[in-house]
Amino acid sequence: MHIQRITDLDADGLADYSRLTDVALRRVTEPEGGLYIAESTKVITRALRAGHTPRSVLLQEQWLPDVEPLLAGFPDVPVFVGDAAVLERLTGYHLHRGALAAMHRPALPGPADLLREARRVVVLEDIVDHTNVGAIFRSVAGLGADAVLVSPRCADPLYRRSVRVSMGTVLQVPWTRIPDWDQAAPLLHDAGFDIAALALADDAVTLDAYAADPPERVAMVLGSEGDGLSRSALAAADTVVTIPMLHGVDSLNVASASAVALWALRARSQRSPGE
DSSP states (O other), rough: EEEEEOOEEEEEGGGGTTTTTTTTHHHHHHHTEEEEESSSHHHHHHHHOOOOOOEOOOOOOOOHHHGGGTTTOOOTTTTEOOOHHHHHHHHSSOOSSSSSEEEEOOOOHHHHHSSOOEEEEEEEOOOHHHHHHHHHHHHHHHHOEEEEEEESSOOOTSSSSHHHHTTTOOOOOOOOOOOHHHHHHHHHHHOOEEEEOOOEEEEEEEHHHHSOOOOOSSEEEEEEETTTTOOHHHHHHHHEEEOOOTTTTTOHHHHHHEEEEEEEEGGGGGSOOTO
């Protein structure tokens, strides 16, 4: 490994990790700089398995044996090593998950390419909480949807918190950005998808009724945490689907709702005998 001991916090290559607690700085530097931060050896492992390329790694000395085999194919990637106090001054928080890696962002596929072979996709419209985005990706990976499509104003799936909450599954689930609904709806319809909006509406069908005989291809649309789905999303939907609730509760957190709906709409091949 190309190990570099940290003696100067302003050294070349360390700017990727500085002031990680500054949300505004991360939003500017990571997407625009073509990087994302992978946190923990588990997430770094998933990123490398997905074919992503590291730019550098930052860690404490004791994590070197865990990281060394991961970087066998990247001998020229710098590995910055420092003690806990130095790394905390650099990043702004206590680094306790083993390691950080600055990873080059892969090019996003075209939406049509993702939809071509897909049967179940999840569309995230303007979801702004990175924790919810990460949790939805974990549900997608665990419950078997084929891809995630995110709106222009949706939070970044490769934001550090999203990656961490997803347990790195955001790095293995195919995803891409889509345009606004005037272009996104025809794109989904042309690929044969029924657009199913999860929302409260007088004409909504219950999830269990929809899942009893679902269309072959379903695009499940989830809306923002505060306002839910936009009027444009509801107008584009072929079906409005609601999860029946009890005790005066009208809805679930969007990440929880995604898990319930994905389980209900899972492919027949995933179901146990008798279902």
